[in-house]
Amino acid sequence: MLATVGTLAWRLDWIPRLSDRIRPEQELQSLSDLWQNRLYDDLISRCDAQLRENPLEPMSLAYRGFAYFYKAVSEVTLEERIPYLDEAIVSLRRSKLDSAGSWIAEADYILGKAYYHKGKYYYDLTLDYLQAALAAGYQREDIYDYLGLAATQLDLLEEGLGYFQTALEINPTDLLLLTVGQSYLQLERTKEAEEYLLRAINKTEDRAVEIRARFLLGQMYFEREDYFKAEDQYTEILANDLNSSDAHYYLGEIYSKMNDPVSARAEWRKALVIDPSHYGARLRYYR
Numbered sequence: 001m002l003a004t005v006g007t008l009a010w011r012l013d014w015i016p017r018l019s020d021r022i023r024p025e026q027e028l029q030s031l032s033d034l035w036q037n038r039l040y041d042d043l044i045s046r047c048d049a050q051l052r053e054n055p056l057e058p059m060s061l062a063y064r065g066f067a068y069f070y071k072a073v074s075e076v077t078l079e080e081r082i083p084y085l086d087e088a089i090v091s092l093r094r095s096k097l098d099s100a101g102s103w104i105a106e107a108d109y110i111l112g113k114a115y116y117h118k119g120k121y122y123y124d125l126t127l128d129y130l131q132a133a134l135a136a137g138y139q140r141e142d143i144y145d146y147l148g149l150a151a152t153q154l155d156l157l158e159e160g161l162g163y164f165q166t167a168l169e170i171n172p173t174d175l176l177l178l179t180v181g182q183s184y185l186q187l188e189r190t191k192e193a194e195e196y197l198l199r200a201i202n203k204t205e206d207r208a209v210e211i212r213a214r215f216l217l218g219q220m221y222f223e224r225e226d227y228f229k230a231e232d233q234y235t236e237i238l239a240n241d242l243n244s245s246d247a248h249y250y251l252g253e254i255y256s257k258m259n260d261p262v263s264a265r266a267e268w269r270k271a272l273v274i275d276p277s278h279y280g281a282r283l284r285y286y287r
Contacts, residue, residue: 058098065092105138126150174204
């Protein structure tokens with residue numbers, strides 16, 4: 001689940017690095033111009049200069065927070081993101097001291113996303129700020145994705161599923177279909193899970209999404225003892241990825257349940273050839 005939701009969140013906020021170009025003279029542009037042109041470093045520098053004269057100037061704080069957030073999500077590792085996220089959060093929370101500011105709802109939206117990217121100990125704040133943004137009438141295409149991700153990670157599965165369903169109505173991506181299917185599976189609503197996982201497979205051109213959906217379907221079919229359907233899923237995985245030790249391991253489990261120990265041991269052996277440290281295959285093969 002973490003891998004899936006982690007992939008979804010990364011997609012939502014990935015921003016291409018800007019190519020080298022001649023940048024307009026900073027002093028000729030307003031804060032709004034710098035923002036629109038995604039000149040985040042120049043924007044931060046301008047805001048810092050204004051804040052040295054007036055530390056609580058709300059518009060400068062707001063733009064500074066927005067710029068630091070988008071710098072954060074362009075970084076690859078969490079370690080690199082955290083200092084930028086912290087700067088964004090401090091600036092945006094200070095900007096909200098001016099409760100009449102026109103940017104307050106957008107600040108709540110960015111704060112919610114910033115807290116999500118800080119990790120699991122902040123998901124409750126993600127919900128608080130994004131719900132506040134919605135209550136103020138501020139909507140962006142990805143707001144329901146983030147609400148669903150945060151709610152799901154807090155084990156509010158039904159609430160998270162509701163947000164994901166709303167997100168699907170706005171933009172029915174393959175990754176959302178996969179996430180909804182996974183949510184239904186966690187709720188043990190296998191009929192709906194199967195429907196959405198199959199839809200994800202039919203829609204996607206991303207091998208990673210297809211393989212993840214097939215693993216979930218294989219698990220579901222195996223648990224309900226529909227071994228032939230489970231076998232089909234793991235066979236399809238191996239058609240795309242010959243080096244999937246997990247697919248060989250689970251095929252071994254299926255053949256063991258079907259009273260075919262020779263085939264089972266052959267699959268566990270293949271898993272160990274690919275990954276000699278595979279715990280499940282080692283346990284089964286050497287037992």
